[in-house]
Amino acid sequence: MVNMEKEVLDGNGFTDDTAPSPSHEELPQLKIVSLFPNPTGDESKFESADMINLGKQDVDLSGWKLRDAANKNCFLDDLGTILSNEIVQIQRQNQDMALHNAGDTISLIAPNDKVVDTVRYNKTQSGRVFFFTSQF
Numbered sequence: 001m002v003n004m005e006k007e008v009l010d011g012n013g014f015t016d017d018t019a020p021s022p023s024h025e026e027l028p029q030l031k032i033v034s035l036f037p038n039p040t041g042d043e044s045k046f047e048s049a050d051m052i053n054l055g056k057q058d059v060d061l062s063g064w065k066l067r068d069a070a071n072k073n074c075f076l077d078d079l080g081t082i083l084s085n086e087i088v089q090i091q092r093q094n095q096d097m098a099l100h101n102a103g104d105t106i107s108l109i110a111p112n113d114k115v116v117d118t119v120r121y122n123k124t125q126s127g128r129v130f131f132f133t134s135q136f
Contacts, residue, residue, distance in 0.1 A: 038126050073109075
């Protein structure tokens with residue numbers, strides 16, 4: 001059994017410390033839907049994550065990033081724009097952030113440094129993909 005945890009405390013996928021207050025603009029509804037931390041071959045190139053835009057608006061990914069528990073980042077600027085209801089794959093491509101095989105916490109960070117989504121996974125085996133679908 002794959003042991004994973006999705007940190008979701010409200011219907012919008014925000015945690016207590018990341019939920020926007022009513023006076024702030026709401027963040028886009030981007031979610032991490034899968035992680036592939038231990039691919040066959042060069043992990044620094046082939047580790048990947050999939051992200052979906054559940055919102056009604058397209059989102060420019062300039063300034064967005066994934067961040068691991070060690071505060072290392074994977075910048076998403078090169079992905080361009082994610083369309084409404086689109087899923088995009090993010091490949092590590094030698095960026096500093098790693099999806100650690102012993103388990104990790106990965107956060108999706110908006111350009112204003114607000115955490116939009118966070119997922120956790122435990123130790124993995126080669127070829128295993130983790131899916132996070134509790135918010136659908």
